[in-house]
Amino acid sequence: MYDELQQLDELSRRKFIQYSAKALLGVGLASVGQTPLWASQMVRKPTAKNIIYIYLSGGMSHIDTFDPKPGWQDQGPVETIATNVSGIRVSEYLPSLAKRMDKLAIIRSMYSNQGAHEQGNYFMHTSYEKRGTIKHPGIGAWLNSMSGKTNSTLPGNVRIGGSNNAIGGAGFLDSKYEPLHLGNPEEGLPHIKRHPSVDEIEMQERMELARMMDLTFHQKYPSKKVRAYSDVYEEAIKLMTSKDLEAFDLSKEPPLTHKLYGDSRFGKSCILARRLIEHGVRCVEVTHGGWDTHNDNHDNVAQLTNPMDVGVSALLDDLHYRGLLDETLVVIGTEFGRTPELNSNNGRNHHPTAFTCVLAGGGIKGGQVYGATDERGHSITENGVTVPNFNATIAYALGLPLDKIVYSPSGRPFQVADKGQPIKALF
Amino acid sequence: MQLRLNTTIRLRSYLFLFIAAPLSMTSAVEEMQDMEMAADGMSAAPHAQAGVTQQELALFEAAQLVMKNHCYNCHGATKQKGDLRLDQEVAATTGGESGVPSIVPGDAHASYVVERMLLPREDEDAMPPESKTAVTEAGIQAIVAWIEAGAVWPDMHALRKRISTYVEIDDPETEAIIDAIDSVGGKAEYNSWDDPRIRVDLSFTDEGKLNEALAELSKFGDQLIWLDVSGLDLPSSFYADLGQYTNLQRLHLDRTKVSDADLAQLVGLKQLVYLNLYGTQITDAGLVHLKQIQSLEKVFLGGSKVSSTAAKQLARSKEELVVVHR
Structure with a gap:
């Protein structure tokens, strides 16, 4: 409700854009008696010009990371710790990020209707369900097609790690928006x-x-x-x-930087992401895989969170000191959460009903938690966020027109985040 | 074109390199073309209208909504009962078996479709038939209003334009400067899709083209709100000219050779909120000027020669000011 109210004040800001809906409002109301859905109130001045999307493929266990449930019987051997924002606690697997909570906005009320990896991943990246007949673009392709490249020689869209067969690439947009894929960050x-x-x-x-x-x-x-x-x-x-x-050459970084980002491949990927953003690449996605913890959930999550905790913390600090965090949106996304109940292998299964994603920088107000889940992390109790709404928030931060209809070559209409609405409380 | 082809072997390798791939793409390309043509075909209306007003569009859509729900199942693309199609302009205005035009633009009473809808429900000619859901009063009104207003059928192109609420900011003068900056490797863009103010990033300007880019930049004047010149070797005139950007809010001077004295030129920037001096040679002496910029909210001094004492002192000088220093 809060969000809807916030959206109301924005029409007054139109200057150059000719708002065809204005003429329509009168007519539309008189003849059909319904508010035109296309009356846009969603564009504002962007805060971010770049995006670093950290994608945790496999499905990050929300209750062992950003949404811990200390009273829950199946929480397992993981403790919760305080952060530098009073009242917000996270899992002990995230000691460094806990110290940077003032920069993070944790969304604990994400939900999806896709419980399989590929479909969930596709939905997260494109806001559309996977279909046989069309390929939808990801945010990097949308950004580059709508705003263009900053550096005319480097590719505008880069993906580090993960498989070459990218989900959420150029989709039906021009092939030139396809992300450049780098398997190993150190190989340049x-x-x-x-x-x-x-x-x-x-x-x-x-x-x-x-x-x-x-x-x-x-x-x-x-x-x-x-x-x-x-x-x-x-x-x-x-x-x-x-x-x-030279943006691709990590040896140009001093040893201290390498130390701060950690020795992991993920850490190196984060250094590369920062270098690329500095060199005018607008969208960098870093894939950190292996989160499908059906077995030995806690051991695996502990091992997975460590490089992420160190790498993302160093990345946030680095961007902050360089004055780039203001204009670079950092996203931590995953396709779904994991079940509160441990299975017979001490693992957790897929749980799209509730999961957690994180935003930082790019105009996002840090030190806040949006939404909540129940006492075991099973269901959402407030402010549920759909995947299109999450992506609309990202697009909104980047200043992209959410209700601009873009036609695929076959003549079908699509939007940046389907029909998602941005969560303005996060800014 | 000059070509030195020494051996046939070389030619063959060229062929393999550059021809094989395009050939294998042929079928995909044709498919794409078909799709593009299909899309274009949709936008090419039988007779294109010069201008369809927003009002006509709204009336059309309201009427279509009703007719889609009540008429097109039997008089549409799949079935044409009584040889009648209502979903196409030509067919609907000619009529079906009866030969009476279903829609007479501008005259709802002469339009057979309205006449049949207005018949009592029990009448055997009533449309839709008694067994189907009747059109509501408001629904009939929508169709009548559309026909009375001339029963305009907008073409696909008009419809598309209508769906997208964004008329892109299209100021030819600004576009020309944007293009000029783009042509020397810089990047200028509108602040967002509904905001005509300009952000410029010159940090990747082609070598030797910087002065050209700066000359273009000055044409933006008070339209400019973000400027990124990080890492550039700027001429001293650059700082002297900064005062003209009276609405500048964000300025990236990181990794430039900006001097303490150059910062004096920033004092005139009354809107400046963000100043990035990361990795510069700025010393404590330069901070004097920054204290005079009342609007300043964030200053980045990491990697500069500024002492932490001076940085802290700067931060204390103003309540709103955040100084990032390491």
């Missing part, structure tokens, strides 16, 4: 050097020849996919000679 950008046997002149000749050979094909099929294909060549060549390539 592979295949970026010119082959030693090919000199500069020969390289240019080859490109020229390729252009000549492709010319008739391009004229015959002037479609998006073909264009994107030749764009890739051009961008790759531009990148090969760019000074921004």
